[in-house]
């Protein structure tokens with residue numbers, strides 16, 4: 338089962354169509370295939386994996402880890418649906434500060450490959466939406482940070498999101514001095 342990687346306008350980021358098959362028992366979905374990523378020039382070593390469940394209209398983000406614990410991630414949504422957003426934070430990048438948004442869901446079997454130097458966040462479109470991560474570094478509390486979700490120029494389509502106090506405490510994209 339090869340994966341189709343669609344290059345995004347933000348260089349190095351991809352949308353992946355996860356290969357799937359259905360039969361009388363249900364659905365089978367492949368979530369990671371090293372050879373497919375390598376064919377796109379991506380070297381990814383899995384160091385940590387986790388998932389969250391979110392109520393509808395929860396926003397989590399926009400998160401990243403600081404160097405030297407910065408990472409790339411594969412993100413997908415095995416249950417429900419999320420509106421997933423990435424922002425290029427690479428100093429000197431032609432698309433610095435630009436975002437890309439796409440729905441990931443249990444129905445479309447889409448995933449992101451998010452390279453190092455990006456912030457990531459999402460809005461849950463359904464109750465109990467599951468967000469699943471494969472990550473290339475381990476969690477480091479002292480390096481885990483972010484920028485305000487509402488400072489990236491993206492219309493999240495929700496007036497009063499459910500969001501953590503930590504996510505509301507972040508600085509803005511405009512005030513960020515890129516660590517990447």
Ligand SMILES: Cc1cn([C@H]2C[C@H](O)[C@@H](COP(=O)(O)OP(=O)(O)O[C@H]3O[C@@H](C)C(=O)[C@@H](O)[C@H]3O)O2)c(=O)[nH]c1=O
Pocket residue numbers: 387389397398399400401457458459470476501
């Ligand atoms: C991310 C993370 C959190 N934690 C702890 C910290 C805290 O007590 C609890 C919940 O953490 P958070 O509130 O940061 O969870 P959450 O807001 O879901 O964090 C996630 O957000 C999205 C947008 C991402 O891109 C992920 O990489 C991750 O940062 O889990 C870990 O132990 N390991 C981890 O890898």
